[in-house]
Amino acid sequence: MPAQQRRSGAARQMLLAFASLIALVIGFSLASPNFFQVSNIMAILQATSVNGVLAVGVTLIIITGGIDLSIGTLMTFCAVMTGVVLTWAGMPLILGVLTAIGTGAACGLVSGMFVARMKIPPFIATLGMMLMLKGLSLIVTGTKPIYFNDTPGFTQIAQGSVVGALIPGLPLPNGVLILFLVAAVTAWILGRTVLGRYTFALGSNEEAVRLSGVNTDAWKMAIYALAGGIVGIGGLLISSRLNSAQPALGLGYELEAIAAVVIGGTSLAGGRGTILGTLIGALIMSVLTNGLRVLSVAPEWQTVVTGAIIIVAVYADQLRRRKASQG
Amino acid sequence: MPAQQRRSGAARQMLLAFASLIALVIGFSLASPNFFQVSNIMAILQATSVNGVLAVGVTLIIITGGIDLSIGTLMTFCAVMTGVVLTWAGMPLILGVLTAIGTGAACGLVSGMFVARMKIPPFIATLGMMLMLKGLSLIVTGTKPIYFNDTPGFTQIAQGSVVGALIPGLPLPNGVLILFLVAAVTAWILGRTVLGRYTFALGSNEEAVRLSGVNTDAWKMAIYALAGGIVGIGGLLISSRLNSAQPALGLGYELEAIAAVVIGGTSLAGGRGTILGTLIGALIMSVLTNGLRVLSVAPEWQTVVTGAIIIVAVYADQLRRRKASQG
Amino acid sequence: MSDLVRMQGIDKRFPGVHALRAVDFDLRAGEVHALMGENGAGKSTLMKCLSGVYQPDGGRILIDGAAVALPNPRAAQDLGIGIIHQELALMRDLNVAQNIWIGREPRLSLGRIDEARLNADAAAIFRGMNVAMDPRAPVAALTIARQQMVEIAKALSFRSRVLIMDEPTAALNDSEIAELFTIIRRLRAEGVGIIYISHKMDEIRRIADRVTVMRDGATVGTVQAAETPIAQIIAMMVGRELVDEPVAIPDLSAAECALELRGITRGREVRDVSFSLKRGEILGFAGLMGAGRTELARAIFGAEPPESGEIIVHGRPVTIRSPADAVRAGIGYLSEDRKHYGLALGMDVRANIALASLARYTDRLGRIDEQELAAVSNRYIDMLSIRTPHDRQEVRLLSGGNQQKVVIAKWLLRDCDILIFDEPTRGIDVGAKAEIHRLLADLAGQGKAIIVISSELPELLRLSHRIAVMCEGRLTGILPGGASQERIMALATRREGMAAE
Amino acid sequence: QDAMYIPLISKGFQHQFWQAVKAGADKAGEELGVNVSFEGPDNETQVDKQLDMLAAALANKPAAIGFAALDSQAAIPQLRQAQEAGIPVIAFDSGVDSDIPVALAATDNIAAAAMAADKLAELIGGAGKVAVVAHDQTSRTGVDRRDGFVNRMKEAHPDVEIVAIEYGGGDHLKSTEITKALLTANPDLKGIFGTNEGSAIGVVNGVTEAGASDVVIVGYDSGKAQTDAIRDGRMAGAITQNPVGIGYETVKAAVAAARGEQVQASIDTGFYWYDKSNIDAPEIAAVLYD
Ligand SMILES: Nc1ncnc2c1ncn2[C@@H]1O[C@H](COP(=O)(O)OP(=O)(O)OP(=O)(O)O)[C@@H](O)[C@H]1O
Numbered sequence A, B: 001m002p003a004q005q006r007r008s009g010a011a012r013q014m015l016l017a018f019a020s021l022i023a024l025v026i027g028f029s030l031a032s033p034n035f036f037q038v039s040n041i042m043a044i045l046q047a048t049s050v051n052g053v054l055a056v057g058v059t060l061i062i063i064t065g066g067i068d069l070s071i072g073t074l075m076t077f078c079a080v081m082t083g084v085v086l087t088w089a090g091m092p093l094i095l096g097v098l099t100a101i102g103t104g105a106a107c108g109l110v111s112g113m114f115v116a117r118m119k120i121p122p123f124i125a126t127l128g129m130m131l132m133l134k135g136l137s138l139i140v141t142g143t144k145p146i147y148f149n150d151t152p153g154f155t156q157i158a159q160g161s162v163v164g165a166l167i168p169g170l171p172l173p174n175g176v177l178i179l180f181l182v183a184a185v186t187a188w189i190l191g192r193t194v195l196g197r198y199t200f201a202l203g204s205n206e207e208a209v210r211l212s213g214v215n216t217d218a219w220k221m222a223i224y225a226l227a228g229g230i231v232g233i234g235g236l237l238i239s240s241r242l243n244s245a246q247p248a249l250g251l252g253y254e255l256e257a258i259a260a261v262v263i264g265g266t267s268l269a270g271g272r273g274t275i276l277g278t279l280i281g282a283l284i285m286s287v288l289t290n291g292l293r294v295l296s297v298a299p300e301w302q303t304v305v306t307g308a309i310i311i312v313a314v315y316a317d318q319l320r321r322r323k324a325s326q327g
Numbered sequence C: 001m002s003d004l005v006r007m008q009g010i011d012k013r014f015p016g017v018h019a020l021r022a023v024d025f026d027l028r029a030g031e032v033h034a035l036m037g038e039n040g041a042g043k044s045t046l047m048k049c050l051s052g053v054y055q056p057d058g059g060r061i062l063i064d065g066a067a068v069a070l071p072n073p074r075a076a077q078d079l080g081i082g083i084i085h086q087e088l089a090l091m092r093d094l095n096v097a098q099n100i101w102i103g104r105e106p107r108l109s110l111g112r113i114d115e116a117r118l119n120a121d122a123a124a125i126f127r128g129m130n131v132a133m134d135p136r137a138p139v140a141a142l143t144i145a146r147q148q149m150v151e152i153a154k155a156l157s158f159r160s161r162v163l164i165m166d167e168p169t170a171a172l173n174d175s176e177i178a179e180l181f182t183i184i185r186r187l188r189a190e191g192v193g194i195i196y197i198s199h200k201m202d203e204i205r206r207i208a209d210r211v212t213v214m215r216d217g218a219t220v221g222t223v224q225a226a227e228t229p230i231a232q233i234i235a236m237m238v239g240r241e242l243v244d245e246p247v248a249i250p251d252l253s254a255a256e257c258a259l260e261l262r263g264i265t266r267g268r269e270v271r272d273v274s275f276s277l278k279r280g281e282i283l284g285f286a287g288l289m290g291a292g293r294t295e296l297a298r299a300i301f302g303a304e305p306p307e308s309g310e311i312i313v314h315g316r317p318v319t320i321r322s323p324a325d326a327v328r329a330g331i332g333y334l335s336e337d338r339k340h341y342g343l344a345l346g347m348d349v350r351a352n353i354a355l356a357s358l359a360r361y362t363d364r365l366g367r368i369d370e371q372e373l374a375a376v377s378n379r380y381i382d383m384l385s386i387r388t389p390h391d392r393q394e395v396r397l398l399s400g401g402n403q404q405k406v407v408i409a410k411w412l413l414r415d416c417d418i419l420i421f422d423e424p425t426r427g428i429d430v431g432a433k434a435e436i437h438r439l440l441a442d443l444a445g446q447g448k449a450i451i452v453i454s455s456e457l458p459e460l461l462r463l464s465h466r467i468a469v470m471c472e473g474r475l476t477g478i479l480p481g482g483a484s485q486e487r488i489m490a491l492a493t494r495r496e497g498m499a500a501e
Numbered sequence D: 001q002d003a004m005y006i007p008l009i010s011k012g013f014q015h016q017f018w019q020a021v022k023a024g025a026d027k028a029g030e031e032l033g034v035n036v037s038f039e040g041p042d043n044e045t046q047v048d049k050q051l052d053m054l055a056a057a058l059a060n061k062p063a064a065i066g067f068a069a070l071d072s073q074a075a076i077p078q079l080r081q082a083q084e085a086g087i088p089v090i091a092f093d094s095g096v097d098s099d100i101p102v103a104l105a106a107t108d109n110i111a112a113a114a115m116a117a118d119k120l121a122e123l124i125g126g127a128g129k130v131a132v133v134a135h136d137q138t139s140r141t142g143v144d145r146r147d148g149f150v151n152r153m154k155e156a157h158p159d160v161e162i163v164a165i166e167y168g169g170g171d172h173l174k175s176t177e178i179t180k181a182l183l184t185a186n187p188d189l190k191g192i193f194g195t196n197e198g199s200a201i202g203v204v205n206g207v208t209e210a211g212a213s214d215v216v217i218v219g220y221d222s223g224k225a226q227t228d229a230i231r232d233g234r235m236a237g238a239i240t241q242n243p244v245g246i247g248y249e250t251v252k253a254a255v256a257a258a259r260g261e262q263v264q265a266s267i268d269t270g271f272y273w274y275d276k277s278n279i280d281a282p283e284i285a286a287v288l289y290d
């Protein structure tokens, strides 16, 4: 049965995509007995949550053939605005959540407008946004962190564990749950909805889409706004983890998120990519960082080894795919 | 006469490309009497030298459709190796210069091999290189800076002024002279030689070049090596300015250099770009930073304004080009 | 005459496709050997094996009687095998001369390129081809037809002993084809062996010595061109006889006006064009290369909105600033450049067919009804006999002609009232072409208004109810269907200065 | 029996200052026969990276932990986790808003910067324009040193005007460019304070490149470039902390706490002003590092 064969082939394919990740996990488990333990696995997942959410957001933009350098500082700006609403204005928690997502979506829309309407290359448009948002976060907060001590339950957003309450012994932090939720919804949007279809189509051949009578500008702006909203969730997660909005944070997070996306097999040229791949990419990065730390590798060697393993992991993936496309 | 017309049209075009830069200079000159003075202009040029050289190097790679995230840390690694050769081994100056360029070229070649032979996406290959080189600089130096106190004349490389000795009143630092030299030679390579031709061709349609029987892999590696060598010159300049090789420096310089390239009108999609544009882009960035500081704008507002002006400058350029292509 | 090339038992598989099954083919020096077959028969694949792009899974290739290995394009070039690929393989950011000599630049010292000689050599080739072309023009600014000219010039520059031409004339019009044939005859006289692929049947008679027909990845047979009736070749290709139906011009005097243009102007390419089109009418557009037909179509469609003039759809003036406006007004446009303007090559057949009509298959949550889409796209795959393993195959893996059919399917599915087809049958085989002609006639029968731009006069004559002719951006006249070729050519060459006379 | 394992989670590791802390920690580790590891994020904004490091350190079940908090609150949940697991925490360099750490080994950055203000005011004759090239706008040390300097100036030296505060991220080259721009904007600048090693060296470079040799420079921390600049007079003097002492005392306290001994809650490792006159004095030479 060709359909079934295709399906099982896809499953094998998917499993193989995990190969680098699994190899890393096995390697570290053998090297240190402290690595493969529930608490450490939870720590790794928790460490993935913020970067993972950012990476999921930027995956959308990269699939359109764009790039977003502003996600790191946008995350911070969303956290800051949440702090303003919750701590300074004393609003209820739910409004804080909406502020984070709304701020992200609004800023994403602005980036999208720069790119789609004003035809500014995404690299420049989002570089400008990155700088503006970085400055704005410092201006709004007066360069001091905003703490969420007056909002009970705020730290529960990322640090609590709904799963742990239901299944004792599996203290999965809510932050990770939210990451999986965001990833699942985004994957659904990409795979099943018009928005997702246009995301791929824009990255594949924008001019052909425009000449099909699609209002490409509007769709592109929608995609940037959606990505911004997801980054807003990232801002919520990080401020919940730190119980504060740190205005100087954020620079450099964009590179890490983009790296996770590319390690996950999404092409910077646009047109192809998966959320699952991005998740795996983000996990590879966290496992690597955590594992090397657990092994107490000297920090300067950690960077060297991380660099080398990233290259090897992507190379292995490359070989696997080349074989798959031939066989 | 059509030929003449074309020439004068090109000249006008070129002048217009400077428009954003000139507008900035005029604006700052009006805003502060301290801005447009020989010493400050020299300071701006000097501030452009390192970033300018890096940007020229990475322009080559971006024209091939690639990207290089390792230039910042590679610059540092070249500086470190120069320190090893000059200060630790006590070799003569000229060997230090060769070491800087040679180290850069060798590392560039390795990146090129990752990209061309192993088909690792440039983003990942150079991200890996960036991390590895960052760690290596720390390891080689034992995280301590290497000083060039024992190499007389080393600081003259960037800080001396051959021009100033010949023409009093024009204290153009050697670093700037070197930047112009590097830019001129690179522009010549791009415009007149086979290597330059293949740089554009690879970025335009690599598969077509390959189908034409060109050994694309070898040429790509050569281009990455050349870019690496240029980055090595950047390493020489920065260590001469600081009279030391600072092993922890370098991260973040790549983004600034890439930004200069893109502001200068080179497309990240590859196939088109000019060295002159890159120089203008780098100058726009330095003028902006210097001008805002001279105006004593608050640092957090400096970032905001920088972001906004970058977007506006590129947008203005965009409009100009669109008009030019229509008229 | 000895065999220059002999390919024996060539086999090639792609995932899900057995593209070549033990194909035999031979070429002699000093002959033009036509390779024919339906879309997806395996012609291009066979030629890619011969030019070192693909490695065959089985069989062998002999040059001058000796078995050779062709691991890469360079090896083939070194053996004197040159190829013009079906899909243009140009570097769009480089200029014409740079494209032609890529990899073989004349060098001075220090790795410098002798730019003057490069340009002079390129200019010489174009002179030999009798084509006016500025060697310094950037390729991205050229129309498809002129890009094709560059490809031909590039192939000629190799001075190969074996020259493969994979649909070189798909984008050319009659006078350019005539020029190309002059070149081919000259090369043949010089002893070059030429493999010629085309879907234009009339060309076979004019140029080919022998014809080899392929079907479903296998050779059907090789015949002498001069002795074999075209009908027989077609029968070999499609496995049945085709009958040409002459155009029946319907009486449209009562039909309402679907589209009217008044004084549409855009730059120098489209100047003051006015005409009207009725429901149920097929209006053909003839003209020489660069006459401005494509520009006119793009202006109507809003791809590059007109600077002045009025567009009236179904009696109501509409403003069209973008393709989205045009599609909303019920206008569809099939571009002549499928690769750049028609297809999302990395996406699958189904997604491409649905690209213009997604809204119709989407619920309020934005979910796409994949099941419905699968059914619809399979219907079009059957209707246009698109050769693809399944509707989830990436379009870039289809043969050129099948890609073209996917674009057609996209616009058929969109169901516009007014359809503009720019070179709709480019690269499409005879059988499918007849199918598409019937389809266009049917669409007109259902009351749609259709504009067909084609560089093939016979096609226009077979299809059009009226024929509009353009020259240098102006509409020089509209002739009734079935007008003589002479009258069309007269209008197509009536320049502005002459018009004043 | 396995040697005790004590990880130190610092604010950084690439800078000279942190390397000196590490040297002190390693020295104590050797003397006391314990395994010490030392780690910190790339820059002082990466609060969450530090938390991840803390998590990884806890996974290794250490005997005690040394922690230099980037944010006074963010790490409290993790520290509580350590407390529950019976792992004592020693804070160093900066404390946290919690009583979990059993000790804090640190320098009073505010007082140290105030001393720099006094010295600079004295050196320029009690009046004139000065500027600050700080290394960070938000990190604890950056803020404390800036504020310590600025507030002291305002209180004790009303005739000294602080015309600008710029931030160079501790990057030598950026601080150089900033200094040159400062000198352009304020040709009558009399003195500049650089708040860490990179900033101070940048100021020296900038002043040298601009040829403004009469500008008085006061620095912070040590390192060869700074001691050289002080020796040849390009820099008037600098504040140094005792980073080696911080590292040493942290590990010492950690070992004691892990053994269940009582430890002193506040360990002030002190700071010193040094200039040409006392740079070779034994008590100063002991706290300087190259
Ligand atoms: N790289 C590839 N991967 C998968 N299938 C391929 C690939 N290249 C070609 N095919 C398939 O091989 C078959 C033969 O294609 P080919 O391009 O040789 O046809 P063709 O005879 O040249 O057709 P046309 O007249 O339309 O150009 C087609 O079914 C096509 O889909």
Ligand SMILES: Nc1ncnc2c1ncn2[C@@H]1O[C@H](COP(=O)(O)OP(=O)(O)OP(=O)(O)O)[C@@H](O)[C@H]1O
Pocket: C143, C144, C145, C146, C173, C269, C287, C288, C289, C290, C291, C292, C293, C294, C295, C296, C336, C455
């Ligand atoms: N001989 C030529 N010289 C220069 N430019 C040309 C030439 N032929 C075509 N062009 C370009 O083509 C454009 C108009 O061609 P257009 O594609 O609209 O014509 P067409 O009638 O559709 O011809 P084609 O058969 O090539 O598609 C003009 O913008 C012009 O720049």
Ligand SMILES: [Mg+2]
Pocket: C043, C044, C045, C086, C166, C399, C400, C401
């Ligand atoms: Mg073909």
Ligand SMILES: [Mg+2]
Pocket: C293, C294, C295, C336, C422
């Ligand atoms: Mg046309």
